[in-house]
Amino acid sequence: MxxxxxxxxxxxxxxxxxxxxxxxxxxxxxxxxxxxxxxxxxxxxxxxxxxxxxxxxxxxxxxxxxxxxxxxxxxxxxxxxxxxxxxxxxxxxxxxxxxxxxxxxxxxxxxxxxxxxxxxxxxxxxxxxxxxxxxxxxxxxxxxxxxxxxxxxxLRPTARARAALPAFRRTGVAELGCVHLERQGDTAFLTVRNLHCLNAEDDPSVDDMETAVDLVLLDEACRVGVVRGGHMTHPRYLGRRVFSAGINLKDLHRGRISFVDFLLRREIGYINKILRGLRTDHDETVEKPWVAAVDTFAIGGGAQLLLVFDSVVAATDSYVSLPAAKEGIVPGAANLRLSRAVGPRIARQMILGGAVIEATDPRAALLADRLVAPDAMEDTIAETAEQLSAPAVVANRRMLNLAEEPPASFNAYMAEFAVQQSRRAYSPDVLAKVARVAAKPSTT
CATH class of the missing domain: 1.20.58.1300 (Methane Monooxygenase Hydroxylase; Chain G, domain 1)
Incomplete structure (x- = not known):
């Protein structure tokens, strides 16, 4: 046979x-x-x-x-x-x-x-x-x-977010797996606590993040959203906040990173909602400004996230990297957006060459709006959120985003991304890379 x-x-x-x-x-x-x-x-x-x-x-x-x-x-x-x-x-x-x-x-x-x-x-x-x-x-x-x-x-709210909305409106707090969401005044703080993998992203975290983003956009009491990493339990980073370690390569090796529920949903779901807003049942769009607070590092998918935020506050001891070519996969929509932020040469240095941008590097000013000492992060985040709560911010961010990235451009990019990323996830070099990562000791 x-x-x-x-x-x-x-x-x-x-x-x-x-x-x-x-x-x-x-x-x-x-x-x-x-x-x-x-x-x-x-x-x-x-x-x-x-x-x-x-x-x-x-x-x-x-x-x-x-x-x-x-x-x-x-x-x-x-x-x-x-x-x-x-x-x-x-x-x-x-x-x-x-x-x-x-x-x-x-x-x-x-x-x-x-x-x-x-x-x-x-x-x-x-x-x-x-x-x-x-x-x-x-x-x-x-x-x-x-x-x-x-x-x-x-861009519609998820069923999970609709179900959680009444309680969040009432209490201002939602525990969503690896995301702790809390409203303080008119600012919503999304604290990522995927502690077992230094805030690397996986299938469950994408669901948690989209639910949290939906709640911020649906809750009328929230005017600004802030995304920040929680305090780590890893011995090397014990007690320190970490923004994101990117895609969970060990989960990719195990076959637990799905194409639809992670690789596509992440880009077209919660990240696009941060950028474009949420579509209501009345076909209206609800947008709010967003702040990213970067502690320690924003690697891979974490660096991609920064490109859709209205303001980025980074600690002076942090760094950003996009090791896409090293990992062998396409870094989400960063290939579409990074050149606008840092220029084509630096974009290639980061995506193709794996350049690491330390906060002390002059190029860091192209990725973060404010670079402050670690002990000044709390006050600076609060100041930034207050600035973005001004009434005219939403209309102007909408026009800026429309000019910088028309929806048709995003759709065309995602069409090619869908084909290329699905193939890269099964390419021999990626399979060999994630196998080596999986063989390393656990980060827990």
Missing amino acids: TARATTRPHRWDRTAPELTGAPDADAAALRSFTAAGEDLLAALPAKPDRTPDQQDTADEIHRRCRGLRAEFLRGHVDRVHTELTDGRSRSVRLAELAGAAAERFPGLVPTAAQLADERRHPQRDKEGREIDQGLFFGALLAAPQAAAHVVASM
Whole structure:
């Protein structure tokens, strides 16, 4: 059986259909062809047990199926999105959209069962089915009408935030997993406490952050939001605040960083809400100014976050870095935004060369608005929040953001990001990198 499985894909390929442009017929052809591919994959051993030839066969099966998926989406992406959203009359979040696509268009994206099976394996042992989700969302975000609807849908409050809102309005406090949210006066403080990994980001933290951001935007008593890292328990940083260590590479190695619920949701969800505001049920936009308070370091995803804040206050003993090329992944939307902040040369030095920007470096003034001694952070944060609470700030930040990053530019960037990032997460150099990180002693 194994020997036949290594040759059958070539005969199977000659039966690949030519899509006609008729949506139902093309959907049926896609379903039939990808089902045959799944049968061939099922005849192979599990990925860790495959010979090199067998893995080549599996790669070829995925390549042929992805080619047909991409062709189908090129011809039918608008119809696909229209059907999945009832003529764009419903706001559908990313995960729900992917799930609906799997049911309505079999073979287009992985099913819930396939994704659950993948989740049980470390990243290196997965089939890489999230790459098919990358193709799907890349096509949606490249189609102007679909993209606008997808992004607008993700600007709606989450169900978790709606449920937590009455209690937060009443008490001014919310405990949200790794985020402690507290309203002091008219300022909301989001304190990140993902202590087991020096405030690195993972799937649960993205959910917690989006919920917290929603609550700040929904609560009328909050006028300004402040994001700051909590005090660490790691022996090296005991008692010190840390802003963020970026993506949790150990979780990536374990296969626990999801494409939709982390890599996409993070950018199109809570980060975009900080930048663009929240869409209400009445199709109004609620925006508020935001302050980032950087203690110790803002690495990777932490550095990316700074680019959407209205003001950044950093301690003089802190530093910022974006080791994207070293990690092997795309640093979110930093490639879109960093050049505006620091210029193209410094952006390349940081993203491609891994340059570390210490607070004492003159370049740090391009990333932070105020650089102050660690013992002056509290007072400076309070002063900055008070300045941003002025009535005209919201209107002006909206116009600045619109001029600097038109929504269409963001959508186009995210279309390419979806494709590139989904592939990078399964590339050999990334898998080798995260394996080395996972082998190091725990940070707890």
